[in-house]
Amino acid sequence: MSAPAPVLTGAGRMVGRSSGDRVILGLTMLGALLMMAPILWVIGLSLKDNKExxxxMNAVFSAPYTIQNYINILATSxxxxxxxxxxxxxxxxxxxTLILCSLAGYGFARLNFPFRNALFIIVLxxxxxxxxAVLIARHQIFSWLKFHNTxxxxxxxxxxxxxxxxxxxxxxxxxxxxxDEAxxxxxxxxxxxxxxxxxxxxxxxxxTLGIFTFLGTWNDYFWPLISGTKKEMYTLTVGIASTQTNFAQSEGLGFLMSQAVFAGAPILILYLFFQKYIVQAVSGAAMR
Known part of the structure; x- marks a missing residue:
């Protein structure tokens, strides 16, 4: 069996790609496809007529496809x-969160003040x-302050x-x-x-903190459902859920899947734009 052909890199070095590297690459691509399969399935269902x-369910693999489910979402005023x-x-x-956490992080890391370590432990x-565990108390406080539906x-x-x-x-x-000293x-x-x-x-x-905070808040359903009870104060997750009928999973599966795609598309786009910062942060944390 002949050795793998060397590859000339930009630095002029001769690097050979072993069969083990090819296997790892293939397994990585297979894993990526398996992770994408549920997403592709949801998108496919969202493009099919509910009656079909x-x-x-095999109708998802054949034409015709339609965007009527997305039109129905946009038709909601x-x-x-x-x-x-x-x-x-x-x-x-x-x-x-970025403002408060940056200020608090700087204070805990750089400033000396009484009970600093104790306060840091309390925060953790x-x-x-x-x-x-704090839902009832929070609800009562916000009701007293008249902060619900705001x-x-x-x-x-x-x-x-x-x-x-x-x-x-x-x-x-x-x-x-x-x-600091300089x-x-x-x-x-x-x-x-x-x-x-x-x-x-x-x-x-x-x-990294900003992206995960934005994603977590965008997908949050529990607190907005409790605090925002008026229709005009619904967030997208609560509003879309309110449009589902009692038989949405059986009679309106395509419409249900289009709602999932519609709600998830903005955060997917956000991740695609800022994913390099996540990689930088993770690699920086590993180096530290």
Whole structure:
């Protein structure tokens, strides 16, 4: 058996691709196809007439296809208001989380103040508290403040992000303190050091935190269902769910799948645009 043909790289080195590399590449591609199969199945169902799917699910493999299910979604008068609500809520939670977590992370990593370690432990304990455990208390507080069916009522709970505080604290701690000392010698204030020197170095972590926060908020269903009870304050997930009939899974499967695609498309596009920042953040964390 002859050796694999060498490949000339841009640096002029001769690199041979072994059969093991080909096997790994093939398995990776197979795994990717298996992971994409449910997505392709959902898209295929969304492009079929509901009556055809009631006869046989195999209809998804043959023409004709239709976009009528998506037209039916857009025909709902409130759907664009629901999209706007989701954008406002997800954007507000994301921006607020980045600001608060960056400031808290800088404080825990760089500043000395009383009970710093104890407060950091209390923040981390928030990771162990499920949302359902505080749901009744939160509902009562927001009812007393009259925050239900308002944007602040949908946004404020999402600003509690102990994982974000932990992530930003670890990133700030990984930055050499010599940068702070050099800036202090130049008479820079703490705020200027944070804003001009350290914050730009944490952009990969901020991008990752921002993306996951946006995705989590966009897909959130539980709290918006409780807090936003008026139709004009529905987020997209709650609004789309409200359009389903009691027999949607049996009589309107194509329409149901088109709703899933319609709700998931924006966050998929967001991920495709910002995936390189996720890779940078993960690789940076691994190096640290």
């Amino acid at each position: 799917l009631m006869v046989s 409130s759907v664009f208001r629901w999209i706007l609500n989701s954008i406002i809520v997800s954007g507000g939670v994301t921006i607020g 304990m928030g990771l162990a508290v499920p949302e359902q 944007y602040q009522g949908l946004i404020l709970p999402g600003l509690s992000a102990p994982f974000g505080v932990f992530l930003m604290t670890q990133y700030f701690r990984a930055i050499p303190k010599e940068l 800036a202090l010698l130049d008479n820079a204030s703490r705020l200027k050091i944070f804003w001009k020197v350290l914050l730009p170095l944490t952009l990969p972590a901020q991008a």
